[in-house]
Amino acid sequence: MNKIIFFLIATCFAVLSCTKEKTDYEAEIEVVVPEYDEFKEAVTIHSEGYDIKIEALNGTFYKGYNEIRLKVLDSQTRKETNATDVTLLPIITKANGNKNSCPHRYNLVYRTDGNYFSGYSVFTSESLANEAWELHIRFAINNKTYTTNQRITVQEQTNKNLNTTMFIGKDDEQYVIALVSPQRPKVGENELIAGIYKYTKPTTSPGDYPDPSQFSYTEVNNYILQLDPRMPEPSMGNHSSPNNEDLVQRNDGLYRGVVNYTMTGNWTLNFIMLNQNGKILKGTNVPTDFTPGIEGVKSELYLDILF
Template identity: 30%
Template sequence: MKSIKFIYVLVPILFLALLTTSCSKDDDDDNPVITSEVEGLVKIQELTNATHTLELFNEEGDFYTGYNSVSIRLKDNATDSYIEDASFSWMPMMQMPTMQHSCPRSAISKASGKNTVFQGYIIYQMTNTDGSGWSLTINYSVDGVDYTATDTIVVRQNDNQNVTSFMGNDDNRYIISLIKPNNPIIGINDLMVGVHKMETMMSFPVVEDYTIALDPRMPGMGNHSSPNNTDLSYNISDQMYHGNLSLTMTGYWVLNLKLMNANDTILKGEDVTEDNTQSSLYLELEF
């Protein structure tokens, strides 16, 4: 009789455990956004206010000098649910000892194929040695109501020069940033570069219809170049500059550049010769 009683008690317990496990799995399946919307991304940090939490993601989990693609999710603090419809703007700010300035950044829009992820880019042209000095303010609107969240952020220094800020011969300040290749290969790489002009300390519009001459060199290997490179031209679809970058071997490369306006006037940079081994306008790449 004891054995029979044990079976009667055990069966409903097992049934309840299976039911609980099944329900838990169904809950996850009903909310694939929880795991899939930011799959492959790492959270950088959160910006919070009394109503919402803004989660910031990228592939590295950190901000670095140069080009940063940033994914954003907006969570309702009361319901713990992610909001699908919102409009955003942002203002990165660098605090200097006697002044402050912003940096190039894009508009923020819904990420392709995502329900709760919004995306944009920020190009940090500088940072302090300890990564301090920057803050980020995000203004946003949900159902016609305006909100804001702000906090300090850490911007780490990239090992190589993937962004450069300079004064052109036309007395305008420009910022050129390396965007691609992310994972260089031996062979022909799609080279993508951003070009922005500083109109004010807060405004950095995209520069259109210029040309960038390219001459990649390996300083550690006799400063040799490579074949089949092409100069960079403006692409209206993504508002970036594209060209072909030929890399014949792994190692440290200097991408010597010359920036020319729509009239082919050189604004910055020089040819590489035996006497002039590097342009004053360049980016660095190592793989």
């Protein structure tokens, strides 16, 4: 009888602890999980009689995935030009003087529905006092090519639902995974969107700076990102959820799947990344045991989120 009573008391304590943790997380959500849906001007570059206006969500560049909208206007008339061949190249100068880039769309695509050039940049770090990001822009008007560049500020990403990770796969290639959506998940099934990118190692000697061939990333094609979401907090017992779907590539180049969050709080998205031939490039299976009181084991490839 004493053993039964002790077990019931312990069970009640575990349930109350779980409820308390959940309540704390819900209170924290209102503070730490921003959501932006409006594009605003992030920077304007004045160059040779033209204004290059670049917009991003909330008018801010953040570490991680950033959708970018660019317009080239005549500085005097303020009207849109007939610019073509617009390219974007983000470059960071490190403290030691080395220059690197990040996943990005180099050749921007013109969107007739919004009259802007569309692209993205996955900034892999925020700006620091001794490390600076620059955007290098090139475009053509009436068969004349223009080039310009502008230093920008990349802010820390405070929304963990938009986290990124950079790693070396078993093929010795450098990869970046960036969460794109949802910015603010809901309890239940959510479409999970991510970009997967690979650094393209240069095969030629550098040309005139900035030579895009030295800073190239590609969207990987036909990979699979296997998903196992868990709540790793000791009070949550590393439990998972049903009805999750692995991420596969869609026509826009991004990877989409389904993640089912059964409650608010800390979640870990455990991944196993397979290439187009089904070979595991990164990631490990995590134990399926329910382990209340013990922090959950994570895959070697994971992203933490909080909502």
